[in-house]
Amino acid sequence: MTTPAPRRRGRPGHDLDAVLSAAVLLFNERGYDATSMFDIAESLGITKSSVYHHISGKEQLLQMAMDRALDGLFEAAEDVTRLDRPAIERLEQLIRRSVLVLAERFEFVTVLLRVRGNTAVEQHALSRRREFDTVVTELVKQAQAEGGVRPDVDPATAARLLLGMVNSLTEWYRPRPGGADAIADAVSTVAFEGLRM
């Protein structure tokens, strides 16, 4: 769960969400290590102590950013589990939903995917990512057992290639209204139907 934003606790218009958004923009632009709490305050036009009204420090912002991304992915996984449909359809839904989460929470997912596990907070996020990989791998296995997915591809490899395609969006996609559905279609077509005529 993400922490609910305490409204109007600092200067009007600079609640926790605003601080988090400003931080995440800087993390993606300059890198997490190169961003200071002063930089975050400066980009909002407020003092550093106003920023500390909202949060304990930079690492809390990193954790919150990664949680926004991961919570979105796990909510999608839960919704898909509840569907009374063949595994291949649940898998396809989950891949489409992952594209939509990435498009909606673009800056948060970008932060998440650049993390290398240098601290306990980063290690925790990496272990949640691996957990999500396992959810996708298990869906591929089930779909193979049901005859929905071809049996000649290793399930863990298939899961990583599917998520590799989705995650590559942080490198080249720029969010725009209606854009995410078209990309979700393209990912789904390539992954499930293949490019060959």
Added chain:
Amino acid sequence: MTTPAPRRRGRPGHDLDAVLSAAVLLFNERGYDATSMFDIAESLGITKSSVYHHISGKEQLLQMAMDRALDGLFEAAEDVTRLDRPAIERLEQLIRRSVLVLAERFEFVTVLLRVRGNTAVEQHALSRRREFDTVVTELVKQAQAEGGVRPDVDPATAARLLLGMVNSLTEWYRPRPGGADAIADAVSTVAFEGLRM
């Protein structure tokens, strides 16, 4: 072209290739910015001035690393252009070869894919990457015109998803003998045949 390694110019066994390999390992482990020339020398058990026998500085090492990755990809693109085969087969070959380049030059490609364009050297590498994307996009277009690739996917999007799958290997693949061919098969199967039975 990569600069040929001047053999035995520094201490025996510490030629340019050894310096480059040591540098690239550190760049990937700690990040380029966090790696100093002293760190590189220390990891080889030689002095910093011995390292400067071989190269002008850290940025030259970065450039050489990225060139090794990019030269491999462009050699593959040239070889494929010479094939007298339908575009879809040339496209498939190029994607397979890209997987093999990534596996053979794993540490160099990893350096390349983490670069964000903060300097002229990085900008140049990014522009060569975009040039490679264009080569793949053009092959998709040709293959669509020949009826080899389905017409309902935007060629630039298809190219980015194909390369997104290939590039994701730097995140999860660990090179081992014979491993690259199996991964090239899996990428090719997912991308061209699709997962659906």
